[in-house]
């Protein structure tokens with residue numbers, strides 16, 4: 001996306017430029033906000049949603065790219081934090097995944113810092129073997145800040161050897177959607193309330209022509225964005241676009257979510273705790289803790305899963321638990337005919353690495369990149385779908401890694417996952433890391449080398465060697481290098497304020 005001022009005049013579409021968004025969850029309103037920002041008044045943008053159906057609304061944890069989305073929309077951070085009960089997020093703590101009593105952080109940002117050719121983990125692996133290194137988290141700025149519960153916007157001088165402090169947010173997804181609704185309506189998006197009970201298609205092309213509401217109103221369009229959630233009202237129910245099922249790798253198929261009273265302090269990270277047949281999330285907002293238990297219904301029934309969740313909350317529940325059912329996988333074509341699926345209608349990976357809202361964002365980016373000018377070119381569509389699938393498959397591999405490389409021996413759910421056949425793309429990454437500490441990834445992959453390194457080490461994958469060039473430092477140079485990094489990060493974090501104080505002050509300004 002490039003930044004341009006959005007129009008504030010009434011929208012009067014030129015032929016072929018009526019966009020209809022079906023659904024007003026996080027996906028629908030993010031799409032509406034972005035289109036209203038970047039499409040001038042030659043385009044009309046209508047969003048249809050049904051209050052009676054409601055939204056999933058439990059997406060609360062994000063990754064740093066969300067800041068690009070907010071910045072592209074020109075959203076003020078203090079106002080956003082105040083409006084969504086937001087807090088900062090520096091990473092995810094995984095509890096009990098490597099072994100039942102283990103914990104590690106997948107923190108955003110660099111592991112260590114650069115020294116010549118090699119990624120830091122090679123120096124650290126050698127230093128650890130020689131008794132010179134502490135835990136890997138001592139060399140990750142965000143992990144040190146998580147441990148100390150501190151946060152600040154870190155400004156660096158140009159050329160500083162120290163990295164920035166990358167961050168994301170925890171927020172109330174329902175409030176975020178409401179905020180974006182105000183934003184989009186102020187820029188001419190028309191909201192239509194009502195339940196769609198019929199979809200009209202054109203005989204010859206099979207394109208969607210209009211959606212018809214229960215009250216008889218018809219909303220016609222040229223391009224339809226399906227943000228209708230898991231059911232995929234247009235992409236699946238109308239166009240019968242197939243689904244690639246990944247539940248043999250990611251067998252969790254239910255989640256129970258419940259908010260509870262806010263914990264003190266507000267931690268600047270999400271926690272994901274492994275349970276007997278799934279895992280539990282803990283997401284700190286200003287006014288509540290978001291909690292949920294993601295589980296596999298062939299290993300634990302819904303009542304037992306609810307009990308596990310309710311027995312391990314850090315505060316009293318503030319609402320009734322909600323059950324959500326899903327199948328992990330991906331729509332075979334995210335763009336079919338004149339329908340583009342964004343959000344849950346396009347696919348679902350469980351929220352272990354907080355990637356769903358990010359996938360909404362990249363879906364919107366692609367939609368803007370490929371916005372059809374005249375007609376719908378097959379080449380555009382194929383390319384769009386290939387990119388969407390490639391992106392999701394790489395994220396899928398990263399999530400499978402957490403399950404596959406588990407150390408929870410003797411628990412049937414976890415034993416089965418440890419022994420399952422994994423995608424070749426992931427098997428190759430694991431083999432290369434095990435053999436020589438290398439992480440090989442394509443540049444467009446979402447998760448970077450530090451992410452893979454932290455998760456692989458955290459899950460107990462031990463490289464047998466490091467890169468031979470790491471041996472070129474003397475033992476003394478190596479020790480000094482690691483000490484410099486560790487002390488620099490500890491000093492940096494000691495100067496940061498407490499996370500909760502920082503957020504409270506910022507929210508008052510918003």
Ligand code: FAD
Pocket residue numbers: 022023024025026027028048049050051053054055056057058059060061062173194195196197227228229230233255257292324326342343344345351354355356357358360
């Ligand atoms: P929905 O929220 O389901 O919205 C669907 C919309 O379509 C609604 O407005 C509904 O009214 C409308 N609609 C449907 N049918 C009709 C009809 N017939 N007529 C009119 N309107 C209709 N993502 C993250 O990034 N981080 C997380 O921490 C995270 N946690 C999650 C935890 C769980 C258990 C689940 C299931 C998801 C999580 N997600 C998370 C994903 C995130 O919640 C979704 O990506 C996000 O909410 C987008 O949902 P959506 O807008 O696609 O669908």
